[in-house]
Amino acid sequence: MRNEVKIVVTGDEMEIDLALIVCNHASLADHLVMAHVARVTAQKGYDNKQGSIKSLILPRINFFTWFSLWQIPSVRVFGKMLKSDENWELDDTLSNQLFSKVSTNAHPEWVILFPEVNIWTKEDAYLQQRQSEMYFTPVFQNLLYPRFSALANALSALKMNNSLFSKYYDVTIVYYRPRILHAASDAQSPSFLTGALSSFPVTSTLLGASAQASGTVKTEAPGGSFEIINEESFDPPSLLEIFSKKPSNLLVRVHVKSRLLSRVPTKRKKLEKWLENSWKEKDKLIDEMKETTRVVSE
Numbered sequence: 001m002r003n004e005v006k007i008v009v010t011g012d013e014m015e016i017d018l019a020l021i022v023c024n025h026a027s028l029a030d031h032l033v034m035a036h037v038a039r040v041t042a043q044k045g046y047d048n049k050q051g052s053i054k055s056l057i058l059p060r061i062n063f064f065t066w067f068s069l070w071q072i073p074s075v076r077v078f079g080k081m082l083k084s085d086e087n088w089e090l091d092d093t094l095s096n097q098l099f100s101k102v103s104t105n106a107h108p109e110w111v112i113l114f115p116e117v118n119i120w121t122k123e124d125a126y127l128q129q130r131q132s133e134m135y136f137t138p139v140f141q142n143l144l145y146p147r148f149s150a151l152a153n154a155l156s157a158l159k160m161n162n163s164l165f166s167k168y169y170d171v172t173i174v175y176y177r178p179r180i181l182h183a184a185s186d187a188q189s190p191s192f193l194t195g196a197l198s199s200f201p202v203t204s205t206l207l208g209a210s211a212q213a214s215g216t217v218k219t220e221a222p223g224g225s226f227e228i229i230n231e232e233s234f235d236p237p238s239l240l241e242i243f244s245k246k247p248s249n250l251l252v253r254v255h256v257k258s259r260l261l262s263r264v265p266t267k268r269k270k271l272e273k274w275l276e277n278s279w280k281e282k283d284k285l286i287d288e289m290k291e292t293t294r295v296v297s298e
Contacts, residue, residue: 005250005251005252006251006252007033007037007252008252009037009254009256010256011256012169012258013044013256013258015041016058017059017167018105018108018165019059019109019111019166019167019168020113020155020167021034021110021111021112021113021168021169021171022151022171023113023114023170023171024120024143024172024282024286025116025117025119026119026175027238027239028238029239029241030114030173032239034061034112038058038110039058041059042056042059043056057108058108059108059109059110060102063112064113064150064153065117065150069099069102092157092160095153095157096157096160099111099158103161103165109165113150115148115150115279116143116145117144117147118144119236124144125141125142137276140279141286143282143283146275146276148272151271151275155261166262167258168258168261168263168264169257170258170259172257172282172285172286173254174252174293175252176253176290176293177233177249178232179232255289
């Protein structure tokens with residue numbers, strides 16, 4: 001990517017097939033990240049088959065949010081976001097109509113949904129944590145409480161349409177910004193700390209050579225005195241940052257768990273409890289991902 005955002009996919013391999021994908025919702029950039037994952041998955045399939053570049057098939061991505069199944073955001077989609085309640089749900093007739101095309105399409109389709117509905121923010125997380133304590137529901141540190149209605153709609157519609165969907169991918173996205181250092185005596189523009197990801201099979205690269213220093217702090221590091229330009233954080237990016245031409249130190253880690261769609265319960269009470277339990281696991285996984293995703297000096 002031109003602004004040098006790094007996206008790394010770990011966990012189970014995804015395939016170019018008909019699949020239902022459930023993902024946490026950390027940023028609007030999640031939509032772009034999933035598009036990148038689709039392209040990487042298609043490229044792997046092409047490399048394995050050693051076919052012609054013309055045979056490279058990308059899965060068609062469909063986002064199921066706010067009463068709609070859409071591929072490109074529109075004014076209509078954003079209008080529904082403003083008018084709809086986060087517990088929105090379609091009746092069976094409408095959901096069956098909505099999924100009829102993707103259910104019978106011969107082209108690979110990915111249907112992606114975000115059970116949190118809203119994008120995770122510290123403010124929303126705090127409010128939900130207080131609510132969860134009041135109503136004795138699980139308290140999440142990295143996620144909002146999942147709404148199961150959209151997942152229930154999708155599973156019911158795919159079953160009613162006798163779809164060929166067979167895979168369920170549980171995707172977790174974490175955004176990471178490593179600490180940025182540059183030599184305190186260096187009069188040139190600062191550069192990002194180069195190193196390897198601790199407990200993670202990827203070596204980072206030099207991400208860029210321009211950043212604005214605001215309130216730098218000196219610290220001792222191997223090789224002399226350095227200034228800290230940016231402290232480490234896991235703050236999700238805005239779309240403006242993703243599209244910016246300025247160099248970015250952003251690392252996006254995408255972790256995938258694969259299972260058969262037939263193993264996901266379809267009865268509403270069981271599905272609600274199942275999704276809640278999977279969200280507990282995802283919350284712990286994000287903590288683990290934050291602990292193991294680190295850039296350390298070589």
